[in-house]
Amino acid sequence: MGEMEVLKTDKKRLLTFLNKLKANYELIAPVKTDLVRFQKINDINEIYLEKNSYFPVKEYFFKKEETLFSFKGNKIEAPKLETPKRVFFGIRRCDLNGIHHQDKAFELVKDPYYKAARENSFLIGYHCNTAPSPYCFCGSLELVDFYDLMVYDRKDHFLIEIGSKKGEALVKKYKRYFSASDKVITKEEKVIPGADRLDKKDISKFYDNPDWEKGVSQCLSCGACTALCPTCYCFDIKDEVKAKNPKEGERKRSWSSCQVPEFTKVAGDHVFREKREERFKHRIYHQLEYFKEKNGVNLCVGCGRCIQGCPTRIDFVDILNKMEDGKTTANK
Amino acid sequence: MEKQLLINNPYIPKPYKILEFNRETNDNFTLKINMQVNHDPGQFVQVSIPGIGEAPISICSDSRNYIKLNIKEVGNMTTALSRLKKGDTILIRGPYGHGYPMKELKGNSLILIGGGCGVSPLKGVIDYVKNNRKDYKDVILFMGYRNPDDIIFKQDLDQWKKDYNLQVTVDKNPQGQFCYDGEEGFITEALKKANLSNQNKVVLLCGPPIMMKSSIDILKQKGFHDDQIFISAERLMYCALGVCCHCMIRGQFTCLDGPVFRYDKIKDFKND
Numbered sequence: 001m002g003e004m005e006v007l008k009t010d011k012k013r014l015l016t017f018l019n020k021l022k023a024n025y026e027l028i029a030p031v032k033t034d035l036v037r038f039q040k041i042n043d044i045n046e047i048y049l050e051k052n053s054y055f056p057v058k059e060y061f062f063k064k065e066e067t068l069f070s071f072k073g074n075k076i077e078a079p080k081l082e083t084p085k086r087v088f089f090g091i092r093r094c095d096l097n098g099i100h101h102q103d104k105a106f107e108l109v110k111d112p113y114y115k116a117a118r119e120n121s122f123l124i125g126y127h128c129n130t131a132p133s134p135y136c137f138c139g140s141l142e143l144v145d146f147y148d149l150m151v152y153d154r155k156d157h158f159l160i161e162i163g164s165k166k167g168e169a170l171v172k173k174y175k176r177y178f179s180a181s182d183k184v185i186t187k188e189e190k191v192i193p194g195a196d197r198l199d200k201k202d203i204s205k206f207y208d209n210p211d212w213e214k215g216v217s218q219c220l221s222c223g224a225c226t227a228l229c230p231t232c233y234c235f236d237i238k239d240e241v242k243a244k245n246p247k248e249g250e251r252k253r254s255w256s257s258c259q260v261p262e263f264t265k266v267a268g269d270h271v272f273r274e275k276r277e278e279r280f281k282h283r284i285y286h287q288l289e290y291f292k293e294k295n296g297v298n299l300c301v302g303c304g305r306c307i308q309g310c311p312t313r314i315d316f317v318d319i320l321n322k323m324e325d326g327k328t329t330a331n332k
Numbered sequence: 333m334e335k336q337l338l339i340n341n342p343y344i345p346k347p348y349k350i351l352e353f354n355r356e357t358n359d360n361f362t363l364k365i366n367m368q369v370n371h372d373p374g375q376f377v378q379v380s381i382p383g384i385g386e387a388p389i390s391i392c393s394d395s396r397n398y399i400k401l402n403i404k405e406v407g408n409m410t411t412a413l414s415r416l417k418k419g420d421t422i423l424i425r426g427p428y429g430h431g432y433p434m435k436e437l438k439g440n441s442l443i444l445i446g447g448g449c450g451v452s453p454l455k456g457v458i459d460y461v462k463n464n465r466k467d468y469k470d471v472i473l474f475m476g477y478r479n480p481d482d483i484i485f486k487q488d489l490d491q492w493k494k495d496y497n498l499q500v501t502v503d504k505n506p507q508g509q510f511c512y513d514g515e516e517g518f519i520t521e522a523l524k525k526a527n528l529s530n531q532n533k534v535v536l537l538c539g540p541p542i543m544m545k546s547s548i549d550i551l552k553q554k555g556f557h558d559d560q561i562f563i564s565a566e567r568l569m570y571c572a573l574g575v576c577c578h579c580m581i582r583g584q585f586t587c588l589d590g591p592v593f594r595y596d597k598i599k600d601f602k603n604d
Contacts, residue, residue, distance in 0.1 A: 071382035071383070074423055076345075078341060080337075109342055109571070109573040109575045110340065110342060111342070112337050116337075233575065233577070234576055234577035235577075236578075237386065237570040237576070239384060241383045247382070248383075249382065249383055253576075256577075256578070258580075263568070263578060264578065266568050270541075272567065272568075285582070286577070286580065293583045
């Protein structure tokens with residue numbers, strides 16, 4: 001899409017619009033409970049937009065655990081996948097990019113489970129006027145426009161940017177809640193101020209830098225970083241059988257983590273990435289280099305959750321920023 | 333919708349019949365399966381036993397009428413596979429990955445170096461060469477095993493000895509048991525002694541990491557270049573499609589970009 005159409009509305013009309021959506025779709029938006037998380041909305045006033053959600057929205061599409069098929073001996077039955085019509089509201093720019101990148105990863109293998117979960121969903125973004133967390137660094141990365149609608153909070157009014165044909169159809173259907181506007185959201189306006197703390201864009205020459213170890217010596221290999229990451233998409237596949245009949249059961253996939261040693265353990269108990277440093281580095285390179293080599297875009301979206309949610313607050317952005325050129329552990 | 337998911341679903345294996353079960357050693361066996369599929373030597377399939385799991389196994393044959401899988405009993409899955417019999421059904425999906433680029437290698441002499449069950453994917457190459465003999469010059473086989481009892485494809489050794497230049501070694505031969513050629517010592521020592529030039533030769537290598545590393549060191553001393561060597565990598569795999577990420581070596585997926593890599597493309601990768 002070239003220049004995107006922009007509409008205008010006010011708080012009252014926006015809430016009424018969301019209420020209408022709620023009547024016709026499953027509406028999922030950030031709610032403040034113990035933490036901020038995406039939940040199905042029962043009352044429109046539950047929606048909380050002060051901070052970004054602690055958990056990304058990925059679990060709605062790439063499920064924590066799902067059944068690939070069930071089996072009775074060698075007889076296989078695929079599950080029936082039904083996704084309700086859903087509207088996601090209040091997704092930040094970083095997390096929208098997270099969905100975009102995961103779409104790419106799962107599209108490559110034509111993953112039917114992910115595809116089914118992504119169907120029938122509208123994505124309505126909520127633009128951050130300021131960085132919602134001190135760990136944010138989306139401004140250091142090249143994010144793309146990926147949403148059906150994007151809401152810009154201008155204090156006394158809201159601007160609604162149309163990002164897709166689906167988004168256009170949706171606002172047309174509910175046109176009474178919007179007014180025309182000749183405003184254009186510029187590229188500069190889409191950059192979130194103060195969220196550009198990652199200095200190094202090209203990390204290829206730092207692979208053998210000894211400072212990785214320094215930063216990672218506190219890693220507990222807990223996998224919180226990968227679970228909280230909006231883009232991390234690795235998984236395990238395991239068979240679960242019924243206690244009564246071990247020939248009957250389900251093959252399931254579930255979130256995994258490249259931060260645990262078992263991630264690369266092969267028969268004979270050999271672990272390829274045995275050191276924490278190797279595992280930590282692998283994730284950062286996948287996020288900032290490997291994915292880009294294959295897909296043309298960084299996997300990392302700069303949400304900062306892996307730093308915020310780390311029990312020992314390992315800050316890979318800080319580690320990278322402080323890394324000096326030319327230091328190496330390579331003994332070639 | 334339900335039907336569709338079953339048909340175009342890359343995670344769902346299909347049933348095949350086991351045509352033969354052939355025991356090679358105490359802990360190694362070969363299955364012949366009625367899977368009719370185009371494949372390259374070095375490619376692999378995902379073999380399932382529902383309730384136990386799935387394992388990637390390389391194809392060790394070269395036919396469009398069947399595939400053979402040589403399997404060493406090392407874990408739950410391979411032990412469960414060892415209990416299968418002729419006539420049983422087996423669930424398979426694949427084949428996957430990039431095998432040895434046999435067409436590109438036409439006109440060369442081939443040096444095949446296998447260690448232990450690393451000989452299995454090379455057996456696929458040997459069968460391929462047999463079916464396309466005029467495309468390749470000399471064929472030199474090095475096969476190393478721990479002891480005489482571990483030697484696989486024993487019934488083929490006489491024929492290979494006639495057709496090719498074959499060398500089999502065992503690390504140890506404690507009771508002086510039967511052993512082809514009777515050579516004792518690491519395969520890498522046999523490789524070191526061999527009079528090899530790198531002229532119009534390519535090396536196809538598969539075995540334990542330490543054996544592959546030593547072999548590459550020796551080959552380089554003999555003047556071989558990194559791009560004359562092809563290795564087969566082993567990694568933990570679940571999806572075999574390039575999405576679960578377990579088999580990633582730096583930016584490469586072993587299941588998709590490998591398992592066979594030209595050595596110059598991954599030589600900087602250590603155990604990562």
